[in-house]
Every structure is written in C-alpha cells, then in structure tokens.
Amino acid sequence: MTDLLTLQKSFILEHLKEGDTCADFTMGNGHDTLFLSKTVGARGRVYAFDIQPEALVSTRTRLEGEGAPENYTLINDSHSNLGLYIDGKIKAGMFNLGYLPGSGKKTVTTMRETTIPAVLGAIERLDSHSVLLVAVYPGHAEGDAEGRELEALFERISRFALSVMKVKIINSPTSPYFFVLETGKKSIEEFIEANGTIFEK
Numbered sequence: 591m592t593d594l595l596t597l598q599k600s601f602i603l604e605h606l607k608e609g610d611t612c613a614d615f616t617m618g619n620g621h622d623t624l625f626l627s628k629t630v631g632a633r634g635r636v637y638a639f640d641i642q643p644e645a646l647v648s649t650r651t652r653l654e655g656e657g658a659p660e661n662y663t664l665i666n667d668s669h670s671n672l673g674l675y676i677d678g679k680i681k682a683g684m685f686n687l688g689y690l691p692g693s694g695k696k697t698v699t700t701m702r703e704t705t706i707p708a709v710l711g712a713i714e715r716l717d718s719h720s721v722l723l724v725a726v727y728p729g730h731a732e733g734d735a736e737g738r739e740l741e742a743l744f745e746r747i748s749r750f751a752l753s754v755m756k757v758k759i760i761n762s763p764t765s766p767y768f769f770v771l772e773t774g775k776k777s778i779e780e781f782i783e784a785n786g787t788i789f790e791k
C-alpha cells in the first residue's frame with residue numbers, strides 16, 4: 591500500500607532542489623526538518639518553527655546526530671509570526687498539523703486562529719514552481735475543524751494562482767490527509783501584483 595509520508599515527500603521533491611530555501615512550519619521532533627535540510631544541502635536554507643522549546647532540543651539532536659548540513663534556523667515562535675524571520679520567497683513549505691508526537695501534551699496542538707494566518711503567510715511567500723504541503727489530523731476535534739476551515743479557504747483560491755489538491759483515504763475518515771498547493775510559472779507575489787488577490791473575484 592502507498593505510504594502517505596513517502597507520497598508527501600515525492601511532492602516536495604518535485605519542486606525542491608539543492609540550494610533552495612524552504613520552511614518546516616511545525617518542527618516537532620524534526621523528521622521533516624531533517625528531510626528538508628538534506629534535500630537543499632549546504633547551500634540551501636531551512637527555517638523551522640515550533641512554540642515548544644523541547645521540539646527545538648529534539649530537532650537539534652536529530653539534525654546533529656544525522657549529520658545534517660548546518661543550513662537550518664530553528665525558531666522558537668509561532669508559525670503565524672513567519673514574517674519576522676523569512677524575508678524572501680520559499681520553494682517548499684510543510685505544515686504537519688497537530689500535537690508533538692511522544693510528548694504526552696496533546697493540549698499543545700496547532701489551532702485555527704494561528705494556523706490560518708500562518709498558511710496564508712506561507713502562500714504569499716511561494717516562489718514560481720513551488721509547493722506547500724499541509725497535513726491534517728482529523729482524529730481530534732480541533733484537527734477536524736482545522737481541516738474543514740483550510741479546505742473552505744483553499745476552495746476560494748483562483749486556480750490560476752495555485753493548484754490545490756487533497757489526498758485522502760476516503761474509506762478511513764479519521765486517518766490523516768493532506769493538501770498540496772503548487773504554483774506554476776508565477777510566484778504568488780507576481781500573481782498578486784498582476785491580479786490584486788489570489789482569491790476568485
């Protein structure tokens with residue numbers, strides 16, 4: 591059977607190359623940060639965010655233990671503040687929503703009020719031929735609501751700005767699913783310059 595994590599990575603690898611800039615908006619234990627760091631290599635840059643200090647400790651240990659290139663900036667702040675840290679465009683971004691696996695703190699989970707502005711901020715920074723991946727965990731109430739609100743938002747985006755795909759196992763309703771947002775020839779900044787907005791008018 592197809593492994594969803596392998597599938598997620600294949601979408602990222604379509605767009606992300608050595609030397610690129612990218613972001614892991616939900617660092618957690620650093621699995622995605624490590625994958626991004628190794629993909630962009632020493633000339634690239636990875637920005638990684640988490641509100642929990644233990645996520646930074648766990649991620650740093652993983653990156654150092656796995657010999658990742660020193661191309662990462664670990665940020666102990668909410669992804670909704672991404673504008674304070676990321677200046678230019680990104681070729682790939684990942685949101686793996688939910689709570690820190692293995693921490694036992696299921697109350698510290700991503701929340702719509704910060705997830706939505708963070709996802710919109712990430713979209714604004716997407717370069718041409720870039721990708722944003724948003725994985726949703728509908729098995730808990732906030733995760734389910736987060737997924738529904740994101741889908742309602744994505745449905746309003748012009749298909750000329752972004753292609754938005756949903757990958758879901760339809761006979762397993764509580765299993766994680768993900769959205770893949772891809773730009774074409776224009777970066778989102780260029781699209782907004784030409785059209786004023788990314789949303790359908």
Ligand SMILES: C[S@@+](CC[C@H](N)C(=O)[O-])C[C@H]1O[C@@H](n2cnc3c(N)ncnc32)[C@H](O)[C@@H]1O
Pocket residue numbers: 615616617618619620621622623639640641642645667668669670686687688689690691698699700701704705
């Ligand atoms: C499902 S985990 C991420 C798993 C991670 N990608 C990995 O490879 O281990 C979600 C993470 O999002 C973090 N988080 C929750 N709210 C956040 C926010 N506003 N900004 C950044 N991170 C947040 C949680 O602390 C948690 O570590």
